[in-house]
Amino acid sequence: MGYPPEPWSLRGRMYVSVWALPVAALPPIPPELASTVRVARIGGRALVGAAWVDYRPGGDLSYRELLAAVLMRQGWRSRVTITHIWVDSPASRDGGRALWGIPKDLAEIELTDTRAAASVGAEATIRGARPWLRLPIGFTCTQELGGRAKTTPVRATARCGPARLRWHLEPDGPLGFLHGRKPLLTLVADDFRMRFGAAPPSP
Template structure:
């Protein structure tokens, strides 16, 4: 399977929620040597996002990911312990280029991973921009990459369903601290750091 060379330029939209989870319940096998989860009073912060990458970027696909803030090389970074995509090119490229543990999945009714419904929303002014480092380890290989995202952000209410027996069962019954949407999103991923 062929995939685009880095960096990847993608467009789309997303819904993201942040949960507070006891540190010992959060997966950490994805952390590179020397990195550690950031915690407050024994809790980590886990962001769960459903992303729809649309035509106009190098690939079009859907993605469900979990991200955690980490302390890596003297700075805050983000690490992805769990992620599913519905594109073989995205799965292979993510694994080979950046050590992101992408797995294949189908989304929609009956998903055994998660479902989300976002409602309401208060648009925040302007176009927001975020940039930072992604720090990963997969099969004993450490990798770091740069990512930059921009888009129109809104506060939202997101109702997530995580089947208790599924891979995100540790989030079952948890209420998000905050939920956001991003429309007209532009993402550049993969400038190696």
């Protein structure tokens, strides 16, 4: 096995933008999740997040990532389903797929303090990141794994604050459903300390 067992302890920096999209514009959600989660609708729209992540040395793995995810719900509980995700680490790709059903693919990714780019038709310029307040962050990820819903807890703390990203997405690329749309907000989560997944139960 070329990847760490769960949970993964990760550190780094993340930029995330959030859009409100018509439900009809959403990327496909795996049908295996239909009995477990549904798209969370707010005024007839759905929330989609896209993030650039730099997982830095000091955690279990060090790599870069671009992802898009949809806000879902299980009853009244919020969930997140990742629909698109690319990493530049085979270990992260293989572990994400095997452990949690996260559909990771490989891509060339560049991520600096001022620019982000991925070889899947996605770029962004980064300005005005102002992390200032360390906050707890928690969410639950629900993915399809082996034909069933797999629910995974994610817990972190980070120095959070506003940021400005100008996204450049190819209209015929995999994130083309966000092309030309303006995000509602963009945040930076700096110096995050993340625990992704849960330890298996004792035998």
